[in-house]
Amino acid sequence: MFRKFRRISCAIAFAFVATCATLTVAPAHEGHDHADEPQAGVSAAPRGEAISADFELVAVARGDAVDIYVDRFATNEPVTGAGLIVETPAGPATPIEQPDGAYRLAAPWLAKGGRTDLVVSITAKDLTDILPVSIETPPQTSASPVAHAGWSADLRTVLFVVAGFVAGVLVALVALRRRRAALVALACMALAGSVQHGRAHEGHGHEEEKGQVAIRANSEERAQRLSDGTVFVPKSVQRIFALRSLLTETARHPKVAELPGRIIPDPAASGYVQSAVGGRLSASPGGFPRLGTRVKQGEILGYVTPPLQAIDLSDMRQRQGELDQQISIVERRVARYEQLAAGGAVSRTQLEEARLELEGLRDRRASIEKARREPEALVAPVAGVIAEGTAVAGQIVQPSSIVFNIVDPSRLWVEALSFETIEGATSARATTYSGRSLDLEYRGAGFADRSQSVPVHFSIVGDTAGLRAGQFLTVLVPTREEKEGIAVPRTSLVRGSNGQDFVYEHVGPERFAPRSVRAEPLDGANVLIMSGVAAGKRIVSQGAELLEHVR
Amino acid sequence: MRHKGNVVRFALLMALIASPAAAHSSKGPHGGRLAEAKPYHAELITKGDSIEIFISDADERPMNAAGFKGIAIFQVGGKAERIELRPGESGALAGKAPSPLPQTVKGAVQLTGPDGKTTNARFD
Numbered sequence: 001m002f003r004k005f006r007r008i009s010c011a012i013a014f015a016f017v018a019t020c021a022t023l024t025v026a027p028a029h030e031g032h033d034h035a036d037e038p039q040a041g042v043s044a045a046p047r048g049e050a051i052s053a054d055f056e057l058v059a060v061a062r063g064d065a066v067d068i069y070v071d072r073f074a075t076n077e078p079v080t081g082a083g084l085i086v087e088t089p090a091g092p093a094t095p096i097e098q099p100d101g102a103y104r105l106a107a108p109w110l111a112k113g114g115r116t117d118l119v120v121s122i123t124a125k126d127l128t129d130i131l132p133v134s135i136e137t138p139p140q141t142s143a144s145p146v147a148h149a150g151w152s153a154d155l156r157t158v159l160f161v162v163a164g165f166v167a168g169v170l171v172a173l174v175a176l177r178r179r180r181a182a183l184v185a186l187a188c189m190a191l192a193g194s195v196q197h198g199r200a201h202e203g204h205g206h207e208e209e210k211g212q213v214a215i216r217a218n219s220e221e222r223a224q225r226l227s228d229g230t231v232f233v234p235k236s237v238q239r240i241f242a243l244r245s246l247l248t249e250t251a252r253h254p255k256v257a258e259l260p261g262r263i264i265p266d267p268a269a270s271g272y273v274q275s276a277v278g279g280r281l282s283a284s285p286g287g288f289p290r291l292g293t294r295v296k297q298g299e300i301l302g303y304v305t306p307p308l309q310a311i312d313l314s315d316m317r318q319r320q321g322e323l324d325q326q327i328s329i330v331e332r333r334v335a336r337y338e339q340l341a342a343g344g345a346v347s348r349t350q351l352e353e354a355r356l357e358l359e360g361l362r363d364r365r366a367s368i369e370k371a372r373r374e375p376e377a378l379v380a381p382v383a384g385v386i387a388e389g390t391a392v393a394g395q396i397v398q399p400s401s402i403v404f405n406i407v408d409p410s411r412l413w414v415e416a417l418s419f420e421t422i423e424g425a426t427s428a429r430a431t432t433y434s435g436r437s438l439d440l441e442y443r444g445a446g447f448a449d450r451s452q453s454v455p456v457h458f459s460i461v462g463d464t465a466g467l468r469a470g471q472f473l474t475v476l477v478p479t480r481e482e483k484e485g486i487a488v489p490r491t492s493l494v495r496g497s498n499g500q501d502f503v504y505e506h507v508g509p510e511r512f513a514p515r516s517v518r519a520e521p522l523d524g525a526n527v528l529i530m531s532g533v534a535a536g537k538r539i540v541s542q543g544a545e546l547l548e549h550v551r
Numbered sequence: 552m553r554h555k556g557n558v559v560r561f562a563l564l565m566a567l568i569a570s571p572a573a574a575h576s577s578k579g580p581h582g583g584r585l586a587e588a589k590p591y592h593a594e595l596i597t598k599g600d601s602i603e604i605f606i607s608d609a610d611e612r613p614m615n616a617a618g619f620k621g622i623a624i625f626q627v628g629g630k631a632e633r634i635e636l637r638p639g640e641s642g643a644l645a646g647k648a649p650s651p652l653p654q655t656v657k658g659a660v661q662l663t664g665p666d667g668k669t670t671n672a673r674f675d
Contacts, residue, residue, distance in 0.1 A: 052675065085633075087633070087661055092633060115668070117661055117669040117670055117671045118671075119671060128629050130624050130625070130626055130631055131673075132659040132673050
């Protein structure tokens, strides 16, 4: 009896262990399958792409609709307002353009799943193209992807359980070789138990799968960096990023010399208001012009009243007294001569001389009075705005001190320092620290060495709004040397966290690959790529910085 | 999770199909342009306004077009022209264009096989 019990318990143990083993194997295998997937990055809606020389097309299946994105191949510019006709399994259809630029097409035929072939004919303004595209959708995408997956998992689990059970029974049989009836009974119990195990597990799997589907639906339109370093950017995100590209071409470009420079006012359109004499400042009737006030040429900006020193004053009084004395003497002489001249005792000449003398004395007396009172007017030498100057009424200014600095903000020059003589330069470009680019015209270079460099003057062509005198900038002067390379906009170049320069190549409709490059300055807006990218590639010219930040 | 695997496989497949190298255009046995229409090959012959598509299997062995249907969309004079193709007497899919087609007409052909599955061939 005891032996029998031992055998039975042994059989239970075998069957149970075998069943458990298969149960653990079944989900373990599934899990392994998941981990094996290459490029876990592209968790996006089912999509198909096609390219031609003119267009790039991406069709994205979204539930029971297809969004078609059409862009220009070279520039990645969205093609809007184009006429699309799509040959679908249900005949030709015309998608409707959405506000975001996508062309949406109702696609009930997607529900059956599998491969769907579409032929899209595009008629943009001047171009026509026909692009076939295929979308592979999982079977019954929108209906219930979970149910299908759940059923197959269920089936597999049951199969494993049955196999495990049979294996357990066989092992027990071999070990015991007897008491078959008891074993059959045990086997039935084990089967019932294992099936229940299987169910419990399957339910758990269901929930997990549902969760995965939900996450994917939310994150389907997200840019992501893939394990190979390329960036996957769905077309809808590309529209938001406003990504643009250009086709690279190799050309010879003049080598550029970079000079440090700063903005100076145009010497012919700026000026100082200086006081010639020392004295007390007083405002003109309108008050002193404040900073930024626009003044006209010849406008009086203020007055300087020279002060009278005590010694000057006494000197003046003395002179006044002398003049007053002389005036009264001459006045009397004139009066006497007038009487005598009537009788002919005094010649007419004498009378006139006396009169002139009196006149001269009176003039001198008056000018002394005037000199005491008349201030010096401060006149604007040029038209412009007040760039500098803090005049205060009553302030005493020294002779030749600068009261105002007038600059015409629309006429600015750039003074750059060059370490070598610049020959044959007629035009140049300058960039400010904020990346603004300015066109410059060569005006002349100094000949006298100023701390091992010579000043070179350029005038700024075009709009000067927002610039100020004294601002530092970098001047790029083309030299006679030439270099071969690929010119790309400065915005194409991004600097990685390691300090390396990259550009992004548009390798597929929704793929961008970083390419390490060596770049040199070319002009204000462009840089020259010396190596790292070949000609004829599409390089992102706008939005590269945004791509760099995609993780 | 399994869908993700499908998507990836599909993306790789699409990358292969979409790459211009895969859409090979070479001479076919009837002297026309040969293009791949997985799992078949399609050979396009245009003569005036008539279009003929000879179908061959994956190993380029000729097949009878009976049971096949097709739609050709060709770029004619800056417009996309949709032409229906039906099995003809010569064992090829045949159709008529409204106007004579140039020798190097650009466009695509959508074939529907006897099993109801569709496939695209691109000619450019």
